[in-house]
Amino acid sequence: MDKKTEIIIPPMSARALVVAKGETLRIVDVDGRQPGDLVVFNADDLAERFSQSRTRVENRKIKITTGDRLWTNTQPPKVMFTIAKDTCGAHDLLYTPCCRYALETRFGVSRDGCLEHLAEALDPWGIGVNDIPDPLNLFFDVAVSTAGDIVIREPTSKPDGHIDLRAEMDCLAAVSTCSVPLSGKANSAYRLEVFSGT
Numbered sequence: 001m002d003k004k005t006e007i008i009i010p011p012m013s014a015r016a017l018v019v020a021k022g023e024t025l026r027i028v029d030v031d032g033r034q035p036g037d038l039v040v041f042n043a044d045d046l047a048e049r050f051s052q053s054r055t056r057v058e059n060r061k062i063k064i065t066t067g068d069r070l071w072t073n074t075q076p077p078k079v080m081f082t083i084a085k086d087t088c089g090a091h092d093l094l095y096t097p098c099c100r101y102a103l104e105t106r107f108g109v110s111r112d113g114c115l116e117h118l119a120e121a122l123d124p125w126g127i128g129v130n131d132i133p134d135p136l137n138l139f140f141d142v143a144v145s146t147a148g149d150i151v152i153r154e155p156t157s158k159p160d161g162h163i164d165l166r167a168e169m170d171c172l173a174a175v176s177t178c179s180v181p182l183s184g185k186a187n188s189a190y191r192l193e194v195f196s197g198t
C-alpha cells in the first residue's frame with residue numbers, strides 16, 4: 001500500500017478528511033489507551049451517514065473488529081467501511097460522543113468534548129452539532145452486565161495500536177481524540193494515515 005496522507009490529531013481535538021472508495025484509513029492510537037470517536041458521511045450525499053444502531057444490528061455486536069462493517073442510515077443500508085485490520089478488538093457501538101454537557105455534569109471539567117470538536121472539524125462541509133451521528137467509539141471497551149448495566153472497561157490499546165478501515169464508498173470521515181479525563185495518563189494524540197492500493 002502507498003501512503004497518501006498523514007494527519008496528526010492533537011489531544012482533545014478532531015480532524016476531517018475525504019477517503020476515496022478503495023483507499024484505507026488507518027487510525028493510530030499513538031500513546032495507547034486513548035479513546036476517540038469516528039463519524040462518517042457519504043462524501044457525495046451528506047444526508048447519508050454512519051448509523052451506530054444499524055451497524056450494531058447488521059454485525060449483531062456491541063463492539064466491532066476485523067471483518068466487521070460500518071453501515072449507513074439509509075434504506076436499503078449500504079456499507080461505508082470494512083475493518084480490514086484491528087490490533088485492539090474493542091471499538092464500542094453503544095456510547096454517544098462526549099460533549100460539554102457530559103464533561104461538566106459527570107466529570108466536573110469545563111471544556112468542549114468530541115461532539116463539539118467533530119462539528120468544528122466538519123464545519124467546512126456545513127455539518128453542525130445537531131448533524132453529528134452517534135459514533136463508532138474507537139479504542140473504547142464497553143460491556144453490558146447480565147442486569148443490563150453498561151460497564152466501561154479499562155482501555156486495552158497499546159502504543160501505536162491501530163484500526164484499518166477500507167472505504168467501500170467515497171467517505172467524509174471525522175475522527176476525534178476524546179476529552180474525557182483518563183485515569184493514570186494524559187489525553188493523547190492519534191495519527192491518521194490514508195493508503196491507496198491493497
Ligand SMILES: [Zn+2]
Nearest residue numbers: 098114178179
Ligand atoms: Zn469523547
